[in-house]
Amino acid sequence: xxxxxxxxxxxxxxxxxxxxxxxxxxxxxxxxxxxxxxxxxxxxxxxxxxxxxxxxxxxxxxxxxxxxxxxxxxxxxxxxxxxxxxxxxxxxxxxxxxxxxxxxxxxxxxxxxxxxxxxxxxxxxxxxxxxxxxxxxxxxxxxxxxxxxxxxxxxxxxxxxxxxxxxxxxxxxxxxxxxxxxxxxxxxxxxxxxxxxxxxxxxxxxxxxxxxxxxxxxxxxxxxxxxxxxxxxxxxxxxxxxxxxxxxxxxxxxxxxxxxxxxxxxxxxxxxxxxxxxxxxxxxxxxxxxxxxxxxxxxxxxxxxxxxxxxxxx
Amino acid sequence: xxxxxxxxxxxxxxxxxxxxxxxxxxxxxxxxxxxxxxxxxxxxxxxxxxxxxxxxxxxxxxxxxxxxxxxxxxxxxxxxxxxxxxxxxxxxxxxxxxxxxxxxxxxxxxxxxxxxxxxxxxxxxxxxxxxxxxxxxxxxxxxxxxxxxxxxxxxxxxxxxxxxxxxxxxxxxxxxxxxxxxxxxxxxxxxxxxxxxxxxxxxxxxxxxxxxxxxxxxxxxxxxxxxxxxxxxxxxxxxxxxxxxxxxxxxxxxxxxxxxxxxxxxxxxxxxxxxxxxxxxxxxxxx
Numbered sequence: 001x002x003x004x005x006x007x008x009x010x011x012x013x014x015x016x017x018x019x020x021x022x023x024x025x026x027x028x029x030x031x032x033x034x035x036x037x038x039x040x041x042x043x044x045x046x047x048x049x050x051x052x053x054x055x056x057x058x059x060x061x062x063x064x065x066x067x068x069x070x071x072x073x074x075x076x077x078x079x080x081x082x083x084x085x086x087x088x089x090x091x092x093x094x095x096x097x098x099x100x101x102x103x104x105x106x107x108x109x110x111x112x113x114x115x116x117x118x119x120x121x122x123x124x125x126x127x128x129x130x131x132x133x134x135x136x137x138x139x140x141x142x143x144x145x146x147x148x149x150x151x152x153x154x155x156x157x158x159x160x161x162x163x164x165x166x167x168x169x170x171x172x173x174x175x176x177x178x179x180x181x182x183x184x185x186x187x188x189x190x191x192x193x194x195x196x197x198x199x200x201x202x203x204x205x206x207x208x209x210x211x212x213x214x215x216x217x218x219x220x221x222x223x224x225x226x227x228x229x230x231x232x233x234x235x236x237x238x239x240x241x242x243x244x245x246x247x248x249x250x251x252x253x254x255x256x257x258x259x260x261x262x263x264x265x266x267x268x269x270x271x272x273x274x275x276x277x278x279x280x281x282x283x284x285x286x287x288x289x290x291x292x293x294x295x296x297x298x299x300x301x302x303x304x305x306x307x308x309x310x311x312x313x314x
Numbered sequence: 315x316x317x318x319x320x321x322x323x324x325x326x327x328x329x330x331x332x333x334x335x336x337x338x339x340x341x342x343x344x345x346x347x348x349x350x351x352x353x354x355x356x357x358x359x360x361x362x363x364x365x366x367x368x369x370x371x372x373x374x375x376x377x378x379x380x381x382x383x384x385x386x387x388x389x390x391x392x393x394x395x396x397x398x399x400x401x402x403x404x405x406x407x408x409x410x411x412x413x414x415x416x417x418x419x420x421x422x423x424x425x426x427x428x429x430x431x432x433x434x435x436x437x438x439x440x441x442x443x444x445x446x447x448x449x450x451x452x453x454x455x456x457x458x459x460x461x462x463x464x465x466x467x468x469x470x471x472x473x474x475x476x477x478x479x480x481x482x483x484x485x486x487x488x489x490x491x492x493x494x495x496x497x498x499x500x501x502x503x504x505x506x507x508x509x510x511x512x513x514x515x516x517x518x519x520x521x522x523x524x525x526x527x528x529x530x531x532x533x534x535x536x537x538x539x540x541x542x543x544x545x546x547x548x549x550x551x552x553x554x555x556x557x558x559x560x561x562x563x564x565x566x567x568x569x570x571x572x573x574x575x576x577x578x579x580x581x582x583x584x585x586x587x588x589x590x591x592x593x594x595x596x597x598x599x600x601x
Contacts (some may be wrong), residue, residue: 079583279413
């Protein structure tokens, strides 16, 4: 049982990294990304293939996953130059599907649907089999912490304010002299790098990756995590990722109580529950369980008379 | 070889055109891309399957039943899900529509499983001429799509409700001021679009297979067709469907056919970069 909890916590870790990355892209900057599965897959296959086919050390392959995620994110973001956000949703979704199609069809390289077996694991020879899952959980937790600190630093920095300005109205930000395109490309690339990192960590954890894991459904779980937690708020989505994973995994135990449904039907019910909850939350608490804190002018004495009327009209 | 591909492309286009028109009409009143359209198509396919195979009705009765049933489901999706959320940002509604698509798909999975099914139809020999093959069902699909296209054109151009639909899509407030009952017009639009999605489900069941994901595989070509033609423009959607349908089939000449579903995406990305408002669409002025 505790082995199960450790593995679940590790998966929550992957979700958290993805959710933090999406929060950077969408929650803070307003750039829609439905291609999360694609970046995740890119990271997983980059690290996996480099270590299996070329025998590179794990540390370097994981770093390379971040680099490919960074480049892919930057390139996809260039598309946003001229796209409305709903079109960007379709294009990013397309990116994800194309990555999956390549992984599925170029099977002489990726092993296709048979799955790519990855033997290499970080620090594998330093620990025995019993403690290793715990070590890996620690590694993932460290990665979550690093990503969290980076994203939170950006949020508090002047750049974070610029990003929020772009999110609320890119034309105004542009008029105020901010380089909107450069910020967007930077943020999307960085988010892509984090997603690549999550993919690499995932690949070396499960040690067998196949394309069907990287369905667009992944994006929905991550969106759900960010929306449940409260877009723009990094603390909230850590909670959100936990909630979503609990629903996904917790409902596995429903099978013990409801014995007239088979596994297929249970998994269908699981997705239905996720979907209904997502719609319900968006309707009742559109800004999430822990909404993004609003900026107050209270600390500035010269602006006392100004009413806090800058509520974003979301 | 390429003659056969062009025939396949035209059949493919006929499959995409009705839902692309419907998607375009819906976008006109909703202003966000409704990702649940694929799920609506799947609903149509399964209602037709239930009536045809389950209840043993003839195909044309099952087809009409699927159109009516899907229209009701689609209208209900507006009443229950989208209507209470009018005024939210397009991205919020987009996420809601994806969640709705997941719900519908998995409700179907809950009852029917993931098995691949087909209608109960007598097997027919494909018609052959000059080395090309086409089935009777494919001819039916092409003919019906042409009829639908003309019917939608007449509806939008010459009837009172059609003009009201165009006015509402153009500027809802202005239409309201001019005495159009916009909530009635919007409900009517959902019904018409629902019937079109239901029909597409029947077509998909005839030409492809019936499974919970059949609509999802059509979603992207539908988006591509509607965006290519200029989103919100029903005539553009027909042209877009023809181009996407042909493009998907003709890529088989240069790429393995397993990449077919990627073609729609590439078309969207390239086109949006060159002409962000589509081939026939009008550029929108940002205020």
